Every structure is written in structure tokens, then in C-alpha cells.
Amino acid sequence: MQTGLRWLWGLAGMMLLQGCDKAEREAFYQSGIIYCSESNPVNFNPQTDTSSTTADATAHQLYNRLLNFDPDTGQVIPSLASSWKVSDDGLVYTFQLEKNVAFHETAYFTPSRPFNADDVIFSIDRWRNDSNPYHPVSGGRYPYFESLGIADNIFEVRRINGYRVEIILKREDSSFLANLATDFSVILSAEYADYLLSRGTPERIDHYPIGTGPFKFVSYRKDHFIRFDKHENYWHGAEGNSEHLIYDITPKSSIRLAKLITGECDAIAFPAQTELDIIVNREELTLSEKPGLNVGFWAFNTNRPPFNDPSVRRALALAIDKNTLLEAVYFESATRAKTLLPAASWAFQSDAEDTGYNPVLARKLLDEAGIEPGFTMTIWAMPVERAYNPNAVKMAELIQRYLSAVDIQVDIVTYDWTTFRRHLREGLHDSVLIGWSADNGDPDNFYRPLLSCGAIPSGTNRARWCNREYDQLIDEALQTQDLVRRKAIYAEVNRLLYNELPLVPIAHAYRYQAYRNNLKGMTINPYGGVRFAGVTKSL
Amino acid sequence: MQILIRYSTLFVLTLLVLAALSFALAYLFPGDVLVNLTGITPHNEIQREALIRQYQLDEPYLFQFLYYVQQLLQGNWGYSFISGLPLRDEIAVAMPATIELSTYALLTALFLGVPIGCYAGLKSYTKTDYTINSLSMVSYSFPVFWIALVFILIFSLELGIAPLSGRVSLLFDVPNVSGFVLIDILLADNIDSGLAFVDALHHLILPTASIALISTASMIRITRRSVIDVLKSPYIAAAESRGLSKRKIFFQHILRNALLPILPLMAIQITTLITNAMIVETLFSWPGIGNWLIQAIYQRDYPALRVGMLAVATVVISFTILIDLFNRLIDPSREKYERGAI
Numbered sequence: 001m002q003t004g005l006r007w008l009w010g011l012a013g014m015m016l017l018q019g020c021d022k023a024e025r026e027a028f029y030q031s032g033i034i035y036c037s038e039s040n041p042v043n044f045n046p047q048t049d050t051s052s053t054t055a056d057a058t059a060h061q062l063y064n065r066l067l068n069f070d071p072d073t074g075q076v077i078p079s080l081a082s083s084w085k086v087s088d089d090g091l092v093y094t095f096q097l098e099k100n101v102a103f104h105e106t107a108y109f110t111p112s113r114p115f116n117a118d119d120v121i122f123s124i125d126r127w128r129n130d131s132n133p134y135h136p137v138s139g140g141r142y143p144y145f146e147s148l149g150i151a152d153n154i155f156e157v158r159r160i161n162g163y164r165v166e167i168i169l170k171r172e173d174s175s176f177l178a179n180l181a182t183d184f185s186v187i188l189s190a191e192y193a194d195y196l197l198s199r200g201t202p203e204r205i206d207h208y209p210i211g212t213g214p215f216k217f218v219s220y221r222k223d224h225f226i227r228f229d230k231h232e233n234y235w236h237g238a239e240g241n242s243e244h245l246i247y248d249i250t251p252k253s254s255i256r257l258a259k260l261i262t263g264e265c266d267a268i269a270f271p272a273q274t275e276l277d278i279i280v281n282r283e284e285l286t287l288s289e290k291p292g293l294n295v296g297f298w299a300f301n302t303n304r305p306p307f308n309d310p311s312v313r314r315a316l317a318l319a320i321d322k323n324t325l326l327e328a329v330y331f332e333s334a335t336r337a338k339t340l341l342p343a344a345s346w347a348f349q350s351d352a353e354d355t356g357y358n359p360v361l362a363r364k365l366l367d368e369a370g371i372e373p374g375f376t377m378t379i380w381a382m383p384v385e386r387a388y389n390p391n392a393v394k395m396a397e398l399i400q401r402y403l404s405a406v407d408i409q410v411d412i413v414t415y416d417w418t419t420f421r422r423h424l425r426e427g428l429h430d431s432v433l434i435g436w437s438a439d440n441g442d443p444d445n446f447y448r449p450l451l452s453c454g455a456i457p458s459g460t461n462r463a464r465w466c467n468r469e470y471d472q473l474i475d476e477a478l479q480t481q482d483l484v485r486r487k488a489i490y491a492e493v494n495r496l497l498y499n500e501l502p503l504v505p506i507a508h509a510y511r512y513q514a515y516r517n518n519l520k521g522m523t524i525n526p527y528g529g530v531r532f533a534g535v536t537k538s539l
Numbered sequence: 540m541q542i543l544i545r546y547s548t549l550f551v552l553t554l555l556v557l558a559a560l561s562f563a564l565a566y567l568f569p570g571d572v573l574v575n576l577t578g579i580t581p582h583n584e585i586q587r588e589a590l591i592r593q594y595q596l597d598e599p600y601l602f603q604f605l606y607y608v609q610q611l612l613q614g615n616w617g618y619s620f621i622s623g624l625p626l627r628d629e630i631a632v633a634m635p636a637t638i639e640l641s642t643y644a645l646l647t648a649l650f651l652g653v654p655i656g657c658y659a660g661l662k663s664y665t666k667t668d669y670t671i672n673s674l675s676m677v678s679y680s681f682p683v684f685w686i687a688l689v690f691i692l693i694f695s696l697e698l699g700i701a702p703l704s705g706r707v708s709l710l711f712d713v714p715n716v717s718g719f720v721l722i723d724i725l726l727a728d729n730i731d732s733g734l735a736f737v738d739a740l741h742h743l744i745l746p747t748a749s750i751a752l753i754s755t756a757s758m759i760r761i762t763r764r765s766v767i768d769v770l771k772s773p774y775i776a777a778a779e780s781r782g783l784s785k786r787k788i789f790f791q792h793i794l795r796n797a798l799l800p801i802l803p804l805m806a807i808q809i810t811t812l813i814t815n816a817m818i819v820e821t822l823f824s825w826p827g828i829g830n831w832l833i834q835a836i837y838q839r840d841y842p843a844l845r846v847g848m849l850a851v852a853t854v855v856i857s858f859t860i861l862i863d864l865f866n867r868l869i870d871p872s873r874e875k876y877e878r879g880a881i
């Protein structure tokens with residue numbers, strides 16, 4: 001033992017001497033950005049998942065889309081499609097594609113050709129076309145496209161030539177371009193897909209991703225880290241991008257903040273509302289803020305009696321005091337939600353009706369609906385922090401207290417995030433505290449995925465509520481390009497929702513991002529996931 | 540030879556009991572026995588039937604158990620319910636991290652605790668002794684998680700001199716070869732080993748110190764007690780009367796005789812040490828088995844819990860029995876009455 005130890009110390013001493021060059025050390029620690037993220041991505045393909053964890057880890061790092069949102073104006077701007085044309089009847093979209101866009105070259109795949117029309121067709125067919133061999137891979141669910149009904153509305157995707165693609169719709173859809181610019185409409189490599197298929201391992205496409213984005217995938221260890229390296233041949237130019245990008249998966253927000261303070265993380269996901277003051281008071285940290293396109297709500301499982309009765313749902317909504325929930329859970333970093341839409345959306349209706357706090361009326365309604373005192377229900381509280389609900393468990397406890405005042409017992413249920421969402425999709429809940437972050441500013445992005453009939457199988461309709469009139473109204477809103485007309489339709493939708501109350505909107509939260517001052521180029525992307533292209537680090 | 544046989548029997552029997560316990564867990568945990576045992580969720584009835592037949596779940600319990608043990612020995616430990624990865628691979632990554640942390644803490648405790656304990660023993664019942672004694676009593680009484688949190692608060696958050704999570708900065712892509720991060724860094728050729736080694740040592744300081752503090756305290760107390768006992772013995776008085784130098788008496792007579800009884804007590808310490816390491820891991824996000832088990836509990840990953848418990852128990856028992864055996868071999872005088880003192 002003695003000699004072994006001496007050997008070790010000698011070695012350590014040598015190492016210390018060898019590694020003491022300060023400039024070299026600084027250069028090394030500047031070479032990579034560490035981002036403390038909140039959870040594990042489901043896989044590395046945002047087409048298959050609407051969770052923002054997956055989108056954050058993949059959408060803007062590994063991939064590009066045909067179109068992008070301008071982060072300031074919300075306008076659709078070119079990306080892989082350098083220009084586009086919409087036919088007069090609004091049914092045919094023609095995209096001119098960028099040339100010389102390189103795919104990632106990694107240890108597991110070497111592309112032989114740049115991006116072209118085949119990749120666009122494959123990427124869209126993956127979620128659109130049941131007969132595509134890749135459609136059933138990784139579960140065969142494409143919740144974003146299913147919940148918005150986009151897949152059903154595409155008649156054909158056609159190749160005009162190597163760099164021109166035509167998409168033909170069945171019905172007019174004024175939100176179609178916006179949907180192609182969301183985090184989920186990423187472009188995959190058709191060549192890689194063929195290669196995997198020929199080797200009989202198609203499922204690898206979502207776990208060993210190949211894209212055109214500014215970073216390429218290196219490795220992933222669940223509950224620990226995701227590693228990305230710079231994509232040297234990035235078509236926008238790789239100079240401004242960091243050499244390495246690492247996601248340090250840290251579920252607890254207090255630990256994320258601690259790591260931000262010690263410098264183990266350069267930026268963190270979802271700073272907790274209670275901790276914002278600490279970040280503001282620290283000189284070396286920056287907190288940026290933007291009103292978010294999101295809504296936190298309490299959804300009832302309308303498939304389960306007695307929650308299929310609108311008057312029971314109304315009674316429960318009347319039994320809670322939203323303002324107290326806002327103060328106790330969001331700490332003034334959110335505004336009260338009356339409808340699904342936040343004020344940042346153009347279709348926001350400022351005079352919409354809202355439920356007040358009236359426990360006496362609530363008990364009366366419950367009695368009329370035949371709900372005995374002592375009735376027990378479950379509230380599912382999501383286990384992760386989200387801007388739209390930073391502490392669902394605490395909110396559930398508050399609601400538990402409010403409901404016990406009207407003689408209703410509440411059991412609070414929570415699981416880890418993956419299991420939680422699987423059980424929600426199976427409809428095992430009575431009610432759930434969850435929310436939605438929109439992927440674009442279009443109101444359809446709130447109304448359709450959250451409450452339309454088509455969104456039940458894909459799992460984004462947490463209330464499992466299906467109403468023909470509602471679906472007709474939101475379809476009608478898409479048939480017109482006239483914003484005033486659309487706004488009027490959404491006002492009607494709001495009234496319908498106020499009468500039916502499949503869910504109780506609670507809050508629209510601000511979006512925060514916290515990072516160390518030595519990160520240059522960090523911006524909040526109001527339309528979806530975090531982006532690290534163009535972000536650099538100095539010491 | 541006889542001792543070896545006796546100890547191997549003890550070892551094998553204990554492991555069998557543990558295996559039986561872990562097998563029983565598959566039935567005791569909520570949910571499907573097949574899933575708990577294999578970690579594979581069958582997609583349809585045909586697959587389910589096949590799995591049941593493969594794992595002999597349609598046979599009597601005894602045969603199921605025998606097949607289970609056979610599978611364990613072959614390294615087929617089932618799959619994680621959540622990640623779908625083979626549990627053996629996951630444990631093979633997590634377990635060395637825990638052993639590594641415990642080893643450094645144990646070494647620290649030995650190299651600090653034994654000399655300080657000797658010194659206190661030699662100066663017994665003086666002010667120095669009382670000071671050392673009470674200090675070690677105080678640090679022994681701290682709960683390890685509290686110490687770790689205080690360390691994080693002072694050294695990471697306030698002073699900013701030590702990092703609070705992980706084994707090495709994630710900027711270093713250290714390939715996992717031996718599972719021991721310091722060794723892996725030396726073996727790696729894709730990174731600047733010098734930088735990485737210093738970085739890893741930085742990461743080691745706080746978790747090692749938190750665990751070592753408590754182990755050192757108990758080491759001091761054990762050594763001190765033992766030195767005092769030896770000092771009282773007649774052969775020390777004899778050596779003194781022969782006029783041997785203090786130095787010679789200490790190294791030739793006191794130290795050797797005082798260290799012998801420490802070994803079996805160390806065996807008991809191993810359990811505490813590994814338990815403490817597992818607690819500290821979760822605070823320092825150290826990717827060891829304790830952290831891994833906590834995740835498994837949170838995610839209700841029953842196959843992982845079943846094997847994880849077995850793996851931890853096996854490691855603890857192997858170390859305990861090995862130290863005990865070693866102790867018996869170098870000191871045959873302690874025969875009968877300490878048999879099976881695990």
C-alpha cells in the first residue's frame with residue numbers, strides 16, 4: 001500500500017506541474033458551454049414529442065427547419081427554404097431550398113451528399129404518411145402534427161427538382177407556414193434513414209441523430225449529460241459557435257442555481273420563481289425576462305364521471321381563488337389567465353369572462369349535481385417545473401385546501417415526468433395541473449392542441465374533451481386570412497369554453513433565462529426551445 | 540485452509556440468502572412479477588408467454604429461484620424499466636464510482652485518524668487528549684448529510700473554491716474504462732490529462748472530506764482506545780524498564796500491538812462508510828450507486844431496485860468478510876469467540 005500510494009502522489013505531482021499553464025487552462029474552459037437542463041429528453045427527435053425538454057435539447061441544436069420565426073417580430077423567415085410561394089387558392093406551397101447544406105459527420109454516420117428535396121420529403125412523410133417505413137418507428141406517435149391535424153390536411157409532398165418542393169393541402173390553413181417553423185418540424189437526413197434501414201436498425205434514427213444544425217450529437221447518459229460538438233461545416237458558418245456544448249441534466253432547480261453560482265453551469269433552464277431575487281442580486285449572473293406564450297391550467301378528465309358534467313366543473317372552478325394561487329406559486333411573475341390566450345397573442349380578448357371565487361355557490365352547484373360531501377378526487381401535479389407552472393405540487397396542495405372547504409377530498413398524485421405523461425395519455429387522472437407553451441404566436445397553437453377532439457389520442461388534450469361545435473369554430477378560424485374575422489371567432493370560442501369549462505385557465509407566466517455574464521449572445525427565444533448557435537464564452 | 544473453507548461457505552450462504560431476498564422482492568413489489576424480474580414489458584401475449592417460459596415462472600418457486608440465480612451468475616441481471624439498458628452495464632458504471640469515493644475517504648481516515656489517535660493515546664488523559672477526544676466526538680456526532688451541506692454552503696457557494704457536483708467537469712469527455720475516474724483520466728488519450736486530473740481532484744475534495752470526517756473521528760477513537768490498552772500492558776513496562784528509547788518502544792511495541800485490534804473494527808466501519816458515501820453521492824451528484832438507487836426509487840424502477848440492493852449488499856459483504864478473513868489470517872490468536880462477527 002505504501003509504495004502504491006507514493007506512486008500515486010508522484011504521478012499527481014507530475015500532473016500538477018504539467019497542467020499548470022494558465023493560458024492553456026483558460027482556453028480549455030472557454031471551449032465549451034455547459035447548460036444545466038431540467039430533465040431527460042425522450043429521444044433526439046422533436047417530431048415524436050411535444051415536451052419542451054426534448055425540444056430544448058434538439059430542435060435548435062441538432063436540426064434546422066424549412067422556416068424559422070424571427071425572435072423579435074414573430075414573423076416567419078427563411079431557413080432551409082430560402083424562399084417560398086403560396087398559390088392564390090392557398091392550397092399549394094412551393095419551397096426553394098438552400099444548396100450546400102451539410103449534414104453532420106459523426107462516428108456513426110458519414111453523409112455522402114448535402115441536403116436536398118429528398119430530405120424534406122422524407123422528414124414530412126415520416127409523420128404524415130402511414131406507409132412510410134419510418135412512420136411506426138419509436139412508437140409511431142407524432143403528437144404535435146396529430147393534435148393540430150396537419151398530417152391529415154396534407155394531400156401530397158412533391159419533388160419538383162433537387163432543390164424545389166411543393167406541398168399541396170386539402171383545405172386552406174392560414175397557420176401552415178407557422179407550423180413548419182415550429183421546433184417540431186425538423187428536417188432529418190433521408191440518406192441516413194436509408195442507411196439505417198439497410199442495416200435493420202431504423203430505431204437508431206431517433207437516438208443517434210443526424211441533422212443539419214449547428215451542433216452534432218456525441219453521447220448521452222440518462223440522468224447525467226448530453227454531449228454535443230460543433231458542426232464544422234454548418235451552412236450558416238461555424239465560426240461563432242462554441243467548440244463543445246454539454247447539457248448537464250440537473251432535475252432540482254435549487255441545485256441548478258447553485259451550479260450556476262459556482263460556475264459549473266454557464267446557463268440554466270427554468271430558474272424557480274422563488275430564486276429570481278438571488279439571481280438578480282448576484283453581479284456575475286444575468287436574468288432576462290420576456291412575457292411568455294404559455295398558459296398554466298387545471299384540466300378535468302371529462303371522460304370520467306362526475307367531471308363530464310359542466311356544472312360540476314364550474315363548481316370546482318368557483319371553489320378556488322386564482323389570485324391566491326398566483327401569489328403563492330408564481331410570486332408575481334405571471335398574470336391571471338381568463339382564456340387560453342396570453343396578452344402577447346394578437347387574438348387576446350381583454351373583456352373575456354372569467355370565473356370568480358365563490359365557495360358557497362360552488363357547494364350549491366355540487367349539491368344540485370348530486371355530489372355528496374366527502375367525495376374524493378385526484379389532482380395530478382406534474383413533477384417538473386415549467387414557466388407556466390413552477391410548482392404544481394404546491395398549487396395542488398392549495399387547491400386541496402380550497403376544495404376541502406366545499407367538502408371535497410383531494411388525493412395528490414405525482415410520478416416521474418415520463419411515467420406521468422404516459423399515465424395522463426392513458427387517461428388515469430381525474431384532474432391535472434399542467435400547461436402549454438406555444439410554439440408560435442398563432443392562436444390555433446393554443447386552441448387546437450389543448451382541446452380539439454383530434455388532440456385526444458396524441459395526449460395534448462389533457463381534458464379529453466371533445467366538442468363538435470368547438471372543433472367547427474376553430475376550423476372556421478383557419479379558413480380565413482382576415483384577422484378581425486378570426487378574432488371574432490376566437491371570442492366565440494372563449495364564450496363556449498367559459499360555459500363548458502373543460503379546464504380552468506390559471507396563469508400566463510413570464511419566461512426567464514439565467515446565465516453567467518461571460519456567455520455572450522444568449523437570447524430568449526419566445527417561440528420554442530433554447531438556442532446555442534452563436535453563443536460564446538469568455539472567462 | 541480450514542478457515543478459508545469456513546469463510547467461503549459463509550460468503551456463499553449469505554449471498555444465497557440475499558439472492559433469495561432479491562428474488563422475493565420481485566413478488567413483493569407492486570406490479571407485474573415478470574416486469575419486476577426482467578425489466579421487459581411484453582408487448583403482446585405471445586411475447587409474454589415466451590418470457591414466462593424462459594424465466595420458468597410457470598414452474599414452482601424453487602425452480603424459478605434456481606433459474607434466477609443461474610441468470611445472475613451469467614451476468615444476465617435484467618433491464619432497467621425506465622432506460623431499457625442492461626442493469627449490469629448501469630451498475631458496472633455506478634458501482635466503481637462509489638467504491639472509488641469510499642476508498643479515498645477510507646485512505647484519508649486511515650492516514651489522519653491513526654496518527655492522531657496514537658498521539659492522543661500516548662498523551663492520554665492530558666489536555667491535548669481531551670481536546671482531540673472531544674473534537675472527534677463532536678465530528679462523529681454530525682449527520683453526514685448535514686456536514687456535506689455545510690461544506691457546500693461554505694466552500695462552494697460562499698468561497699467558490701470547490702465545485703459541488705460530479706466527478707470531473709463535463710468539458711472533459713473521460714471514457715469509462717475502469718470506472719475509477721482518476722485512473723480513467725490517466726488512461727485517456729483524447730483529453731489533457733493534466734488539466735483533467737487537477738479538475739477531478741477539485742471535485743473529490745468536498746465529498747471525500749464529508750465522508751472522511753466521520754470515519755476519521757471513529758478511527759481516532761478506536762486507535763486511541765487501543766493504544767491506551769497496550770500502554771497498560773506489562774510488556775510495555777518491561778520495555779521501559781529495559782531502558783529502550785521512547786521511539787523504539789512506540790514503533791516496535793505499541794504501534795504493532797495497537798493496530799491489530801483495529802482491523803476487525805474497520806470491517807464494521809466499511810458498512811458505515813459505504814452508506815455514508817451513498818448519502819453524500821446524492822448531495823454532490825456523484826454518479827455512484829447511491830445516486831442511481833435514489834433515481835430508481837423515484838422512478839419506481841423495480842428491476843433496478845431489486846438488483847441494486849443485491850449489488851450493494853454483495854459489495855459490503857465481500858469487503859467485510861475479506862477484511863475479517865485477512866484479520867484472522869494475520870492474527871490466529873483471535874479464534875473462537877469472535878466467529879462470525881460481521
